[in-house]
Ligand SMILES: Nc1ncnc2c1ncn2[C@@H]1O[C@H](COP(=O)(O)OP(=O)(O)OP(=O)(O)O)[C@@H](O)[C@H]1O
């Protein structure tokens with residue numbers, strides 16, 4: 001996937017331009033002493049293109065892409081975690097010039113607040129120190145962090161990124177553009193992307209891809225490889241029904257958690273404050 005396959009906000013395009021320029025003029029930036037450049041934090045809900053943009057950037061700049069989820073390097077043997085963090089940064093430096101993508105960045109904050117175990121503290125400190133010590137200008141490693149929960153990141157982690165890039169859910173025009181791009185290779189009769197965009201308020205790029213996939217598979221069950229606008233509209237309705245099921249499941253899940261033990265009662269209360277009246281009988 002390249003950046004041309006992705007629909008970006010003006011803000012996202014601007015940030016990417018800046019990074020591309022910084023890489024291009026690395027020597028100049030080093031000469032004037034600007035070393036604190038090249039650490040981005042992508043912030044936004046699931047399915048809004050954070051991973052895709054990082055990958056596409058690596059592709060378009062022809063750089064190796066090193067991807068780590070923080071949950072992956074958190075060892076059950078907590079003492080190993082700090083070592084894993086160090087290894088990740090070593091690998092990135094060895095592969096440089098490259099992009100180091102650290103997903104689930106909020107995982108740091110979560111583990112830190114839930115458990116003040118010494119080994120976890122050490123791992124977090126190692127991570128913060130490693131981030132401090134890595135530089136796009138000196139080491140040719142572009143660090144991109146990503147999180148769905150910026151509110152859970154503490155100030156110490158937040159402060160280390162020089163640019164925060166927002167990944168909002170796509171607006172109407174973006175949704176229409178995403179639909180146009182995703183369907184580029186498909187045959188669709190009476191295709192009306194703006195009408196579909198009107199019907200898909202609140203859906204992410206990843207949701208739109210799912211809708212398209214459903215429509216294609218539905219049509220295939222009728223041996224059709226040419227879709228119609230109606231196929232897509234039906235798939236949107238199906239998707240919304242699926243989405244409703246998902247929300248129902250969550251409420252029941254909270255309910256089970258309440259019955260099985262008291263541990264989740266705070267979360268369940270918070271969830272039912274969100275306007276769900278169902279299933280809250282404690
Ligand atoms: N703005 C967009 N333009 C085009 N495609 C998009 C866009 N946003 C998401 N997609 C598509 O949705 C799918 C999921 O996106 P991606 O995995 O990058 O989301 P994410 O933000 O990393 O989600 P998560 O937080 O769950 O990791 C990809 O196939 C991607 O191509």
Ligand SMILES: [Mg+2]
Nearest residue numbers: 050051052103
């Ligand atoms: Mg992702």
